[in-house]
Amino acid sequence: MIAKPAFDLVFRNALTRQSASAVDIGVAGGRIAAVAPHLSCEAVEIDLGGRLALAGFVDTHIHLDKACLLGRCGHDHASLGDAIRAVAAMKRDFTVEDVYARGAKVIERAITAGTTRMRTHVEIDPRIGLRSFEAVKALKHDYAWALDLSLCVFPQEGLTNDPGADELLVAALSDGADVIGGCPYVDTDPNAQIARIFDLAQQFDIDVDFHLDFDLDPSWSHIEEVCRQTERRNYQGRVAIGHATKLSALPPDRLKAASARLAAAGVAVTVLPATDLYLMGRDATHNAPRGLTAAHRLVADGVLCSVATNNVQNPFTPFGDASLLRMANLYANAAHAGIGEFDTCLDLVTELPARLMNLRDYGIAVGNPADIVVLDTDSGTNAIAELPDVLMGFKRGRKTFERQRPTLFRPATTLPPSS
Numbered sequence: 315m316i317a318k319p320a321f322d323l324v325f326r327n328a329l330t331r332q333s334a335s336a337v338d339i340g341v342a343g344g345r346i347a348a349v350a351p352h353l354s355c356e357a358v359e360i361d362l363g364g365r366l367a368l369a370g371f372v373d374t375h376i377h378l379d380k381a382c383l384l385g386r387c388g389h390d391h392a393s394l395g396d397a398i399r400a401v402a403a404m405k406r407d408f409t410v411e412d413v414y415a416r417g418a419k420v421i422e423r424a425i426t427a428g429t430t431r432m433r434t435h436v437e438i439d440p441r442i443g444l445r446s447f448e449a450v451k452a453l454k455h456d457y458a459w460a461l462d463l464s465l466c467v468f469p470q471e472g473l474t475n476d477p478g479a480d481e482l483l484v485a486a487l488s489d490g491a492d493v494i495g496g497c498p499y500v501d502t503d504p505n506a507q508i509a510r511i512f513d514l515a516q517q518f519d520i521d522v523d524f525h526l527d528f529d530l531d532p533s534w535s536h537i538e539e540v541c542r543q544t545e546r547r548n549y550q551g552r553v554a555i556g557h558a559t560k561l562s563a564l565p566p567d568r569l570k571a572a573s574a575r576l577a578a579a580g581v582a583v584t585v586l587p588a589t590d591l592y593l594m595g596r597d598a599t600h601n602a603p604r605g606l607t608a609a610h611r612l613v614a615d616g617v618l619c620s621v622a623t624n625n626v627q628n629p630f631t632p633f634g635d636a637s638l639l640r641m642a643n644l645y646a647n648a649a650h651a652g653i654g655e656f657d658t659c660l661d662l663v664t665e666l667p668a669r670l671m672n673l674r675d676y677g678i679a680v681g682n683p684a685d686i687v688v689l690d691t692d693s694g695t696n697a698i699a700e701l702p703d704v705l706m707g708f709k710r711g712r713k714t715f716e717r718q719r720p721t722l723f724r725p726a727t728t729l730p731p732s733s
Contacts (some may be wrong), residue, residue: 328703330368380628427635539575559607585607585622588631620670685708
């Protein structure tokens with residue numbers, strides 16, 4: 315007699331983006347052990363009824379340390395510089411407990427919106443010291459049951475022009491920061507900052523994630539220097555740039571050349587729709603530019619891209635619920651994505667950001683962690699078109715949240731039409 319496979323949990327009748335019809339997903343020891351139709355086994359079963367199962371959304375760029383600040387400042391910030399100055403003034407008074415509480419609020423929203431992997435950028439400088447880093451490090455530990463959190467430390471207000479920032483960055487990297495970032499456009503010597511960030515990345519053998527080219531002036535750019543340093547240091551596939559709104563201001567021929575340069579250098583691009591749309595073009599009196607780089611078109615040209623949250627309810631972005639599905643829908647609307655491109659828009663918050671973060675255990679495949687979220691829809695295209703509810707989530711096979719489907723309470727009898 316052939317023994318049935320031993321599973322702890324089986325998802326029945328799941329639709330995945332890899333399968334043409336419903337399959338079962340068997341889970342053992344927190345990992346996916348089988349993906350096939352009609353698995354024969356004895357285990358706890360959850361019937362998904364033909365709904366879409368994903369490995370969870372992946373947020374490559376969020377700022378947990380400065381989220382949920384709207385109640386602390388007036389919010390008539392007319393530019394990126396105004397937003398940076400507003401947060402710079404507030405963060406002197408941030409405490410570890412304060413950053414933790416605000417970050418936890420956003421993480422819990424992200425979990426119930428289906429996010430299972432996240433990279434948060436954390437400001438390091440003499441004003442905040444390591445307080446935000448300590449808070450977010452604690453969040454990483456405390457929410458590991460539902461979400462894998464990666465910490466990218468960076469100097470928001472400059473590096474070469476900010477004495478003490480370099481030493482604090484090194485201290486955070488020595489204490490376990492996962493990624494290093496930069497913000498060259500606020501530095502008095504942008505190229506020197508870029509070089510120093512790469513030096514530290516190589517020293518600690520970690521990836522790089524810059525804030526870059528965050529305006530609509532196409533007459534200058536730091537992309538070439540980042541690409542040059544990436545190639546010089548053999549860092550292809552380990553570098554990302556966030557915002558890159560300048561790319562949205564380029565005419566087709568120059569955009570094609572920039573895309574080819576990024577693809578050749580192996581530099582990825584993260585587009586941040588909520589912030590980019592909110593801050594760019596605010597000085598226009600009419601026909602305001604969107605300031606949104608077309609990530610799905612860059613993908614078609616061979617550039618690895620993602621769409622991410624960035625800021626949540628602060629001077630940079632007064633909106634936000636940490637839902638990457640909503641962000642992908644917003645992106646698809648603003649970027650004029652066609653129906654045939656909706657699947658790529660979903661890729662921008664799932665498979666592609668997983669590649670950007672070099673996650674080699676992402677996806678619904680045998681051997682990977684059983685990180686699974688269930689959407690109340692039947693396809694990737696409809697996930698973008700319908701903005702369906704995210705019904706439940708699992709981390710390593712353990713349920714992390716569940717959302718009940720709404721119930722309509724129909725009258726027992728049909729009422730006559732009102733006159």
